[in-house]
Amino acid sequence: MSLITRKITPDMMDPNFESTIRKRLGEKGEKVPLCFQCGVCSGSCPVAFAMDYTPRQIMELIKLGAKDLVLNSSTIWLCAACYSCSVRCPQGVDLKQVMETLKEIALEDPKYSRAEKAFYEKFIEVVRKNGRMDEVALYVKLMPKSAVMRNLGFGLKLYQRGKIKLSPAKSSNDQVAKISEKVLAKEVHQQ
Amino acid sequence: MSEEPRIGVFICHCGGNISDVVDVEKVREAASKMPGVVVAETNRYMCSKTGLDLIKDSVKKHRLNRVVEASCTPRMHLTTFRRAVSDAGLNPYLLDMVNIREHCSWVHTDKDAATEKAIAIVRGSVMRARDLEPLQPEYKPVERSVMVVGGGVSGIFASLELANKGYQVYLVERKPSIGGKMMQLSKTFPTLDCSTCIGAPRMVEVGQHPNIKIITLAEPVKVSGSPGNYEVTLRIKPRYVDVSNCSSCGECAKKCPMKRVPNEHEAGLAYRTAIYLPFPQAIPQAYVIDPGHCLFFQKGTCKVCAKACSRGAINFDEKERLETIKVGAIVLATGIDVMDPSPLKEYSYGLHPDIVTNLQFERLLLGGMLRPSDKKVPKKVAFILCVGSRSPERGQPYCSKVCCMIALKQAFLLKEFHAESEPWIFYTDMRAAGKWYEEFYTRCREHGIKFVRGRVAEAKPNDGLITLRAEDTLLGAQIEENFDLVVLSTALLPSAGTKEVGQLVGMDTGPDGFLLEKHYKLEPVDGAWTGVYAAGCALGPKDVRESVVEAMSAASRASTFLGGGKIEVSPEKAFVFEDLCDGCGVCVQPCPKNAIVISDGKAVVNPVSCIGCGICVPVCPKQALDLKHNTEKQLLASIYGVSQSNVKPLIIAFTEKVVGYRAADMYGLDRRKYSPNIVIIEVPTTRRVGLRHVLHAFAAGADGVVFVEAEDNWYGLSKEEGLKQFRGHVSQIQRDLRKYGIDAARAMAVAVTLPQYYKLEIFDTVVNRVKGAKPITDEVRAKIKGVLSN
Numbered sequence: 001m002s003l004i005t006r007k008i009t010p011d012m013m014d015p016n017f018e019s020t021i022r023k024r025l026g027e028k029g030e031k032v033p034l035c036f037q038c039g040v041c042s043g044s045c046p047v048a049f050a051m052d053y054t055p056r057q058i059m060e061l062i063k064l065g066a067k068d069l070v071l072n073s074s075t076i077w078l079c080a081a082c083y084s085c086s087v088r089c090p091q092g093v094d095l096k097q098v099m100e101t102l103k104e105i106a107l108e109d110p111k112y113s114r115a116e117k118a119f120y121e122k123f124i125e126v127v128r129k130n131g132r133m134d135e136v137a138l139y140v141k142l143m144p145k146s147a148v149m150r151n152l153g154f155g156l157k158l159y160q161r162g163k164i165k166l167s168p169a170k171s172s173n174d175q176v177a178k179i180s181e182k183v184l185a186k187e188v189h190q191q
Numbered sequence: 192m193s194e195e196p197r198i199g200v201f202i203c204h205c206g207g208n209i210s211d212v213v214d215v216e217k218v219r220e221a222a223s224k225m226p227g228v229v230v231a232e233t234n235r236y237m238c239s240k241t242g243l244d245l246i247k248d249s250v251k252k253h254r255l256n257r258v259v260e261a262s263c264t265p266r267m268h269l270t271t272f273r274r275a276v277s278d279a280g281l282n283p284y285l286l287d288m289v290n291i292r293e294h295c296s297w298v299h300t301d302k303d304a305a306t307e308k309a310i311a312i313v314r315g316s317v318m319r320a321r322d323l324e325p326l327q328p329e330y331k332p333v334e335r336s337v338m339v340v341g342g343g344v345s346g347i348f349a350s351l352e353l354a355n356k357g358y359q360v361y362l363v364e365r366k367p368s369i370g371g372k373m374m375q376l377s378k379t380f381p382t383l384d385c386s387t388c389i390g391a392p393r394m395v396e397v398g399q400h401p402n403i404k405i406i407t408l409a410e411p412v413k414v415s416g417s418p419g420n421y422e423v424t425l426r427i428k429p430r431y432v433d434v435s436n437c438s439s440c441g442e443c444a445k446k447c448p449m450k451r452v453p454n455e456h457e458a459g460l461a462y463r464t465a466i467y468l469p470f471p472q473a474i475p476q477a478y479v480i481d482p483g484h485c486l487f488f489q490k491g492t493c494k495v496c497a498k499a500c501s502r503g504a505i506n507f508d509e510k511e512r513l514e515t516i517k518v519g520a521i522v523l524a525t526g527i528d529v530m531d532p533s534p535l536k537e538y539s540y541g542l543h544p545d546i547v548t549n550l551q552f553e554r555l556l557l558g559g560m561l562r563p564s565d566k567k568v569p570k571k572v573a574f575i576l577c578v579g580s581r582s583p584e585r586g587q588p589y590c591s592k593v594c595c596m597i598a599l600k601q602a603f604l605l606k607e608f609h610a611e612s613e614p615w616i617f618y619t620d621m622r623a624a625g626k627w628y629e630e631f632y633t634r635c636r637e638h639g640i641k642f643v644r645g646r647v648a649e650a651k652p653n654d655g656l657i658t659l660r661a662e663d664t665l666l667g668a669q670i671e672e673n674f675d676l677v678v679l680s681t682a683l684l685p686s687a688g689t690k691e692v693g694q695l696v697g698m699d700t701g702p703d704g705f706l707l708e709k710h711y712k713l714e715p716v717d718g719a720w721t722g723v724y725a726a727g728c729a730l731g732p733k734d735v736r737e738s739v740v741e742a743m744s745a746a747s748r749a750s751t752f753l754g755g756g757k758i759e760v761s762p763e764k765a766f767v768f769e770d771l772c773d774g775c776g777v778c779v780q781p782c783p784k785n786a787i788v789i790s791d792g793k794a795v796v797n798p799v800s801c802i803g804c805g806i807c808v809p810v811c812p813k814q815a816l817d818l819k820h821n822t823e824k825q826l827l828a829s830i831y832g833v834s835q836s837n838v839k840p841l842i843i844a845f846t847e848k849v850v851g852y853r854a855a856d857m858y859g860l861d862r863r864k865y866s867p868n869i870v871i872i873e874v875p876t877t878r879r880v881g882l883r884h885v886l887h888a889f890a891a892g893a894d895g896v897v898f899v900e901a902e903d904n905w906y907g908l909s910k911e912e913g914l915k916q917f918r919g920h921v922s923q924i925q926r927d928l929r930k931y932g933i934d935a936a937r938a939m940a941v942a943v944t945l946p947q948y949y950k951l952e953i954f955d956t957v958v959n960r961v962k963g964a965k966p967i968t969d970e971v972r973a974k975i976k977g978v979l980s981n
Contacts, residue, residue, distance in 0.1 A: 004667075038577070038619040042662035043648025043669060044537075054667050088537060088648060090582030 004052055005069055013065040021062060024101045025094070032098065034091040035059040041085035041095050051075040055085055055095055058102075071109070076102040077116030118142060128180045131171030136164055196227040196321045199255040200313060201246055203237035203262035205292055212296035214306040218261065221310040225317045229253045238268050243275045250279035257320040261289040261313050264856045282325030284762070284820060289316040293859030294871050304838050304867040311836030312870055318832035322824045326762040331799070333419030333758050334519035337749050338363060340411060340692060343371020344735055345524035345727025345742040347393050352746035353522075354402035358753065361516050362397065362405045363425060365688075366455075368473035369405060370394055371526055372728075375456060377556040379735055380600035381631035386735075391472040398474040405475060410688070412513070414695045417802075418721035419519045419758040421696075429509035431480035432466070436504035439468055439476050443496035443505065452484045458551040460563060466496045466505075480505070520722040520749040521696050523706060524742065525689050527728040530579045530586065530682040538578060538679055543652040545569070545676045549597050552678045556601065560608045562676045564655070568609050569675035573659055574598040574616045575647045579682035581619065587682045589703050592732045594680035595622045599632055601678065602640045615641045615672070617661055625734075643670065650677050683732040694903065696723045699945050705731045707946060716745040719849070719945070721758075724748050763803040763820040763875070765796045771815035778807040778816055781878075783908055805874070809881025821875055826884060831891045833870045840894035840961045844871045844954065845880045850901030854948035865954040868961075869897070876900070877940075878920050882927045883979070885938060889928075890975045895937040895961040897954065902942040914942055931978070932971045936960050 005012075022029030035056075042054035052074045053061065061070045070076070076099050085095035106112040107120070122141040126134050136155075140148055158164045200222040204210035215233050223231040230253045234242040237260065249255060258281065260272045265288040273283035291309045299305040335358055339350045342364035350360045362369065373379075374394075376386040397403050406425060413424040447464035454463040456470040465485040468478050486493035487507060497505040529550050532540040540546050544563040547555065555561065562569040576594055579586030595618065602614035621642070623632040636642070645661040652658075656673040663670050685704040693700055698718040699707045706725045709717040716724050726745035727738035752758075765786070774792035786800035787807060794816065796807075805818040817823055834841060846852050852873050858865070874880055877898040885896055900917045903910035918940060925935035939957050943950045 036581075036619070037664055038646035039644075039662035039664040040646045040648050042664070042667075043645060043660050045669075048662070048669050054662055054669070056662060056664060057667050084648075088585070090577070090585050090646070092584035 008066055014067040015065050017065040017067040018062050021101055025097060028094045028097055031093045035093050040088045044084035044088050046082060047078045047080050051078050070102060071106045071112045128177055130168050131176040132169055134168045137168055194256060196257050197229045197255050198227045198257040198259060198317055198320050199249045200228055200231040200259045201237055202233045204235045206235055209292050209296045212302055212305045213291055213309045217306050218309050218313060222313050225314055227321050228317060237262050238271055246275045247279040250281060257323060258286045259316045259320050261291045263292040264290045266856060284326040285323050287316045287320045289313050293856040297859035297862055298865050299867045300864060307837045308867040311833050314835055315829045315832030318828035319825045322828050326819060328762050329760045330757040331760050333753050334517050335753055336518045337520045338423055338518040339522045339524060341524035341526050342369025343526045344373040345738040347397055348739045348742035349522045349524055349726055349746045350397055350403050352743050354400045356750045360403045362403055363409050364407045365410050367407050367479040368469040373735055375553055377553045380596045381627045394474040411695055421518050421521060423516050423518060425514045427512050427514055429511055431507055431509050432478045433504045434475045434477040436502050437477035442499045443478055446495045446499040449484050449486055457554050460551050460554050519753045522745045522749060523725040523729050524727045525692055525729040526686045527683045528686045530684050532578050532679045532681045537649040539650050539652055543657060546657060547678055549678055549680045552601055556604055571613045571674045572605055572676045573674040574602055574678045576618045576680045577646055578679040591683040593734045596628055598680050599635045603635050606638050617643045617645060617647045619646045696720060701946050716741055716748055722752050764798050764801040765807055765816055765818050767794050767796060768815045769793050771813045773813060778810050781806050781810050804876045805879030806876060808879060827887055829872050830888050834891035834893050838867050840868055842869050842895040842957055842961060843888050843893050844869050844897040844899050845874050845877050846871045846899040847876050847901050848873050850945060851899035851943060854943040854945055855951060857948040858951050866958040868958045869954045882924050885924055886975050886979055890972055890979055895957060897957050898940045900942050902944045931975055934964060
């Protein structure tokens with residue numbers, strides 16, 4: 001988890017950051033600058049306790065253009081997309097959609113490399129391939145080899161009790177793969 | 192006109208407001224070459240003493256007999272300039288104003304085009320000025336009485352102020368007693384005076400004042416007449432109790448079987464009977480039957496109260512009635528309502544008895560500070576601010592202004608009442624701007640009130656307590672805390688019916704639902720109609736002090752208006768050329784004021800009833816009718832003058848003078864932009880402009896016309912009927928134009944209200960349409976000219 005920064009200097013501010021987010025959000029983006037920091041979003045957030053910056057603080061950082069702080073924060077990855085913030089925001093800022101957009105930007109730029117980001121990427125890779133979640137595959141992909149080796153014994157125990165299977169869980173058809181192809185094609189098209 | 196016109200044109204820079212966009216020197220040069228112009232001058236501020244002296248001196252020096260003033264809107268300075276020409280010895284009606292600010296420099300960006308347009312409209316004015324005639328205003332006596340609508344603190348003070356100045360006041364109140372919201376409050380910030388103790392004596396004064404007549408349970412339903420002489424129809428609901436006979440002994444209420452009616456005065460926290468005294472200090476001090484809950488009115492039997500009344504003051508046969516009063520002026524003081532917070536589900540209002548509104552908390556403070564659920568003194572009390580305020584998406588966009596101070600006061604009183612208590616105030620921004628307000632905020636901090644900067648996300652009932660969740664935004668941490676009582680500072684709304692009562696007297700409501708003042712800063716208590724004023728929360732949320740200030744202002748404005756005893760009546764009236772009139776009578780029916788009668792085979796206009804709308808003028812097949820100060824000659828001169836514009840295509844916007852013209856002013860005030868191809872000509876109503884005028888416009892070189900009309904300012908007609916007639920008028924012109932080979936799209940109509948002035952966006956649509964259409968050929972124009980010359 002990154003630490004909360006107590007000093008923001010000019011080199012940390014990207015003057016175009018807010019407008020990039022606004023553009024990506026389309027019509028919804030017009031509401032972003034309306035945030036007046038009341039904190040209803042953070043008060044409503046079920047995950048805020050675990051975040052480094054609260055959702056409200058993310059809005060403030062966006063305003064300042066503190067791009068790296070925002071995209072390196074845990075907040076955007078921990079957002080559970082429950083929509084409480086979006087529903088309650090008195091100014092109509094769709095916080096959930098803002099978080100989504102921030103995730104997109106972070107995913108596109110290899111500069112931002114949080115564990116949560118890797119988790120997102122590997123998770124979808126596994127699901128795309130198998131049509132469903134496979135814990136073993138995800139674990140192997142996500143963790144360094146040394147960690148995998150170190151935990152072999154534990155894995156064996158889980159296997160003996162039937163908690164994990166060695167053959168990957170696969171769905172009977174390739175519908176999920178097709179859906180993900182479609183979505184990917186759309187995303188490429190939009191960009 | 193026998194004498195040769197000697198016109199002076201005076202062009203204002205307006206300190207750059209005009210000259211930054213319009214090349215004033217170029218306009219001056221062009222104006223000096225216009226026919227009849229003897230002198231053209233510019234000045235940095237024509238409305239300044241030097242500017243006015245320049246006009247006066249030029250009139251004398253150049254023996255001017257006409258003055259054209261090119262500056263801001265005549266709504267701003269017409270009186271100023273009329274006075275100047277008057278001082279110089281000219282009749283004030285020999286002045287014509289051209290609006291090159293709101294209708295030119297503020298709405299255009301292309302400097303060359305704006306300058307060309309300015310020259311064109313100055314030419315229109317110069318041509319019109321040649322035909323101006325001297326006129327004398329007339330005077331009419333005014334009614335020395337005022338109707339005040341709403342008996343809250345604003346209405347009370349406006350009434351007292353006017354009554355003490357000697358005017359007869361009718362104080363019209365919808366509820367059974369005057370007093371309003373202030374009478375429900377405990378103490379008032381920041382001085383902590385007892386609300387009832389300072390308010391009730393004024394109520395008594397109102398009740399006893401020989402010049403004030405209180406009419407309760409009444410609402411105005413119709414207003415007719417003219418400034419200084421309004422006629423108001425009131426709908427008065429029955430009280431079923433004779434006010435003069437009731438001694439308010441209360442025997443009736445003791446016998447009333449309906450004991451569980453929510454008590455409005457206690458904000459629903461207590462009960463009353465169906466026959467009740469609204470509250471102990473009520474004025475008039477008399478009981479009233481609430482037919483919605485009375486057993487007799489619901490089931491047809493009971494009347495126990497009538498038997499209990501030893502004075503026979505109860506009368507179940509009373510009926511709703513209409514009453515008409517004549518007043519010279521009207522003051523609206525219709526006040527506010529408190530928003531119902533239940534749609535904001537996260538605050539659980541209604542799910543737990545100890546979640547109350549701030550108005551209910553006022554009643555709790557007065558009732559011994561016992562919380563509703565178990566009648567115990569609460570220890571931890573949370574005040575949640577901005578419930579429904581400052582929430583464009585979830586309530587009202589505006590700040591309700593008084594809630595911060597109310598919460599401070601309530602927390603302070605709680606702490607005073609019960610030193611062990613622990614008030615927490617959850618705020619978004621603490622707004623304590625006002626005399627002694629910040630000091631009070633400081634006192635509250637000294638008294639150990641806790642302040643958390645963060646809007647509460649949710650309030651949930653939790654085992655007898657209420658759990659609040661919020662972010663302490665100054666810390667960036669979530670906090671959860673349990674409270675014994677939660678107070679919601681709900682948004683203040685315009686009271687129900689504000690829009691309707693405003694419409695009766697020509698006062699629009701803004702997007703927030705509150706009444707719109709004539710000028711936000713400089714005429715803050717005036718309505719659009721002369722003799723109509725507003726005060727207090729009807730104009731927006733405010734506290735007692737400000738309401739009283741506004742009430743006194745409105746009273747002062749009303750007495751300034753009525754004090755002269757007479758009102759100047761514009762001489763801009765219709766008149767008949769008797770030699771041309773054949774008494775056919777087609778003009779009689781269209782007149783909205785029934786001001787035309789046929790007498791001895793000739794039409795006769797009653798100048799008292801005539802409002803100068805000019806609707807009759809184009810109707811006359813013989814052109815025997817005309818309108819003073821907007822004569823056929825003058826109107827056509829304007830049309831031909833502006834049509835020589837170099838900005839092509841040219842679209843003339845015939846704009847109704849009250850709402851339409853002001854809407855265009857507001858468009859400029861807002862610095863919105865439209866194409867300089869649009870040129871505005873002010874007309875009393877768009878129906879003053881008939882087919883003949885439109886044909887003249889096309890013959891003169893115009894490529895399109897727009898009719899800008901008021902959506903509801905129909906001289907007594909209903910909005911629907913007025914709009915129907917307006918649309919009918921324009922579509923008839925469109926149909927007729929087609930016969931001359933001119934496409935209907937070249938004549939457009941738009942109806943606006945002041946708050947919807949942005950509807951004039953249509954100007955650009957019209958310009959684009961005309962630009963996209965095939966140009967009008969010279970043959971078509973020649974044919975029209977031919978028809979017109981016959």
